[in-house]
Amino acid sequence: MTDIKCVGCGSILQTENKNEEGYIPASGLHKEEPICQRCYRLRHYNEVQELNVDSGDFLTMLNSLYETDSLIVKVIDVFDFEGSIIPSFNRIVGDKKVLAVVNKIDLFPKSTNTSRLVERAKKMLKDAGITANDTVAISALKGRNLDSLMKKISEMANGKDVYIVGTTNVGKSTLINKLLEDNTGLKNVITTSNIPGTTLGMIDIPLGDTQTLYDTPGIVVDSQISHYVNVNDLKYVSPAKEIKAKTFQLSSEQTLFIGNLARVDYTSGESNSFSVYCNHHLNVHRTKTVNASEFYDKHYNGLLAPPELEEAYLSTNFDVHEFSLDNASDILISGLTFVSVSKPAEVTVTVPKGVNVSVRSTIF
Ligand code: GDP
Incomplete structure (x- = not known):
């Protein structure tokens, strides 16, 4: 068997x-x-x-890709660029052609300029040392731009097999189900969920008589915030629908909690607006920095929940990142949020240990 x-x-x-x-x-x-x-x-x-499940097993399976003559479709979550990077990507794909797919564009307002998102994704890939031969922006969930994706896949694959790769949760299975549904009428063949590691083995889907499309297991990367959240609570963290900003006018020495998973201290600068883009279930709470630690310890599983945490990570197991922002910037906390700060500022960000925090010029 x-x-x-x-x-x-x-x-x-x-x-x-x-x-x-x-x-x-x-x-x-x-x-x-x-x-x-x-x-x-x-x-x-x-x-x-x-x-x-051992992530080493996942990598072993992906390593077998190296031997194939195929097109690699690399799926990226538009909301979590950093968490979308497979660390050993170049080694796994060798010199195969790569099509980068920027997924979940429906999380941004319809008015968002998608070519800008694509440019951002390209830059992020380049910074990570990954060369994509082409890039396309889609929403697998809403079925946006899938025709154009299929056209590119068929042009670039030119009869070769196609491997869909990505870290967990970027939407690979949703994408394949959508493609299958459009092409065969079958619905929800592959299990999708917001739970990392849903796709455990390689799934092969015939594209024609000689060509096959493979869904590969998602690589779990350590910088993903999902490590700190109980699997049943991930729905409160990964945004599922269009993200709307919650905007706060802050003075220095004020702090924002983004749920119980991140803390942003405005250490110095003039009165400034902080717009938080995150899952609408998360409570964004403002407090004075001087009271913030005590507040967190008291309320992390109360006022600041969901999600329900096993421990008070921001007090017990955390990293602190300091940023000096010269212009309007976005602070990205991988998989959780981005915070747009409108003017120059000194900011300190506290996150659970290992979660990636970075800064980019503002996207809106
Ligand atoms: P995989 O681990 O890469 O196979 O990811 P899944 O296909 O299981 O999707 C992970 C989560 O992201 C699920 O909750 C999906 O509903 C959600 N998702 C996938 N594609 C999209 C999309 O285009 N837009 C939005 N908003 N959510 C998506």
């Missing part, structure tokens, strides 16, 4: 160990479209089963 795969996530099915990937009760194994218990629960109850 070792070669039967779950149609939802691509794991090899097994009936022995409930806590390992691909578990299926023996009675389910002989169904026409077998699906592992984890995907079953995700689909039917939106319930998540935690698994012992």
Whole structure:
């Protein structure tokens, strides 16, 4: 039975160990479209089963890509550029052609200039040492710009196989389901969710008689904020619909909490506007910097929740980043938010340890 795969996530099915990937009760194994218990629960109850998945296994699987003659489609989350970078990308893809896909553009207002987003993505890739032969901006969820994506895939692949790669949560499975639905009429074949690591094995989908499209496992990167959040609470953190700014006029020595996962201290500068773009479930709370630590310890799982945290990370396990902003800038906290600051400012940002924080010139 070792070669039967779950149609939802691509794991090899097994009936022995409930806590390992691909578990299926023996009675389910002989169904026409077998699906592992984890995907079953995700689909039917939106319930998540935690698994012992080793990211080393993911990388091993991706390394087998190196041997292939194929087109690589690299999916990037427009809201989390940094978290979208696969660290060993160049080594994995070698000299294959790369099509970069900037996904989730629906998170930005319709009026946003998408060519600007594409330029930003290109710059980010270049800074990370990745060369993309072409770039396209889409929304897999809303089906925006998929025709143009398919056209580019077919031109660039020129009959070769296609591998969709990306870190977890960038929307690979959603994209493939959409492409499948458009091309075959089948709905939700692959399990998608906002839970990292939903796609566990490689899933292959025939594109024609000789060409195959592969959905690859998502690489989990350490800088993703999702490490600190209980899987069932990720829906409060990853934005699902258009993000609207919450704007605060701050004086120096004031602090903003972005939920219980980040703290932005305005240390010095004149009266300034801070616009926070994040999931609408997160409470953005202003307080005086002098009281901020005490406030956090008291309220991190109260006023500042959701998500529910296992510990008060910003007091116990954190990194501090200091920025001196000369112009209007965005502070990006990987996977959580970006904060647009309208004037020069000195700012200190505290995040759970390892989460990436960076600055760019403002996007709006
Ligand atoms: P994967 O881990 O890369 O396969 O990502 P999934 O396809 O499972 O998607 C992760 C989360 O992002 C899910 O909650 C999706 O609904 C969401 N998502 C995927 N594509 C889009 C998109 O185009 N727009 C928005 N707003 N959300 C998306």
